[in-house]
Amino acid sequence: RVLRGRPLDLAGRKIVISAGGTREAIDPVRFIGNRSSGLQGYALARTAVARGAEVTLVAANTTLPDPAGAKVVRVESTAELREAVLEASAGADAVVMAAAVADFRPATRQDSKIKKTDGEPEPILLTKNPDILAELGERRRAARDAQAGAEAPGVIVGFAAETDDVLANGQAKLARKGCDLLVVNQVGEGLAFGTPDNAATVLVAGGEPVEVPFGPKEDLADVVWDLVAARIS
Ligand code: CTP
Numbered sequence: 001r002v003l004r005g006r007p008l009d010l011a012g013r014k015i016v017i018s019a020g021g022t023r024e025a026i027d028p029v030r031f032i033g034n035r036s037s038g039l040q041g042y043a044l045a046r047t048a049v050a051r052g053a054e055v056t057l058v059a060a061n062t063t064l065p066d067p068a069g070a071k072v073v074r075v076e077s078t079a080e081l082r083e084a085v086l087e088a089s090a091g092a093d094a095v096v097m098a099a100a101v102a103d104f105r106p107a108t109r110q111d112s113k114i115k116k117t118d119g120e121p122e123p124i125l126l127t128k129n130p131d132i133l134a135e136l137g138e139r140r141r142a143a144r145d146a147q148a149g150a151e152a153p154g155v156i157v158g159f160a161a162e163t164d165d166v167l168a169n170g171q172a173k174l175a176r177k178g179c180d181l182l183v184v185n186q187v188g189e190g191l192a193f194g195t196p197d198n199a200a201t202v203l204v205a206g207g208e209p210v211e212v213p214f215g216p217k218e219d220l221a222d223v224v225w226d227l228v229a230a231r232i233s
């Protein structure tokens with residue numbers, strides 16, 4: 001059976017997708033954020049639903065309409081995204097980390113709005129956030145060692161935005177994070193962020209990279225699902 005021109009090759013599969021960009025509070029009214037619109041993650045969610053998957057979309061600060069047929073969990077910070085992704089991914093067939101996750105957060109969150117004073121402002125000290133993708137990879141490694149299987153996601157997909165040495169940085173990142181696929185975008189000069197089209201190279205652990213030409217984010221999503229479906233079965 002085919003739905004909207006797509007195979008139902010993810011029927012009954014439990015898939016978790018993160019989308020958007022996390023925000024880290026400085027005080028009650030201000031945050032550190034990034035330019036991710038969530039368009040690629042939402043395209044992944046729509047296409048996965050169309051291919052029959054049971055989708056949980058963990059959406060960080062997006063303004064897009066909920067994709068029909070997906071369960072949407074809204075989050076703001078990296079800590080919230082981590083909670084939601086780890087909870088949904090226990091026993092999932094695949095997890096795709098399309099969200100732009102803040103690498104750092106303010107070391108302390110001020111309880112009151114920071115006021116202008118006569119002198120120069122205090123610097124904002126930053127601290128490192130946990131790496132959720134690397135954590136998923138480690139959980140899976142641990143589950144395989146213990147042959148416990150069910151608590152770790154089956155297939156793990158990361159995204160990477162790079163401005164320089166795109167492929168070399170991407171290959172190193174794929175290995176470091178222990179994922180199966182890494183979708184590498186070149187960013188800068190108006191590429192990728194907030195636009196409906198994208199071009200990418202999908203790096204494959206133990207395989208040849210797949211080039212996806214410039215086109216709708218749904219097309220890139222379908223290439224990801226082709227590769228994921230082959231790894232699930
Ligand atoms: N990621 C994550 N947790 C973080 C940072 C990133 O899960 N704290 C995930 C992203 O969702 C993405 C992948 O890791 O799928 C790669 O993100 P990227 O920012 O390119 O990699 P980093 O390891 O953060 O390296 P850098 O920003 O220094 O290039």
Ligand code: CA
Pocket residue numbers: 101102103
């Ligand atoms: Ca990063």
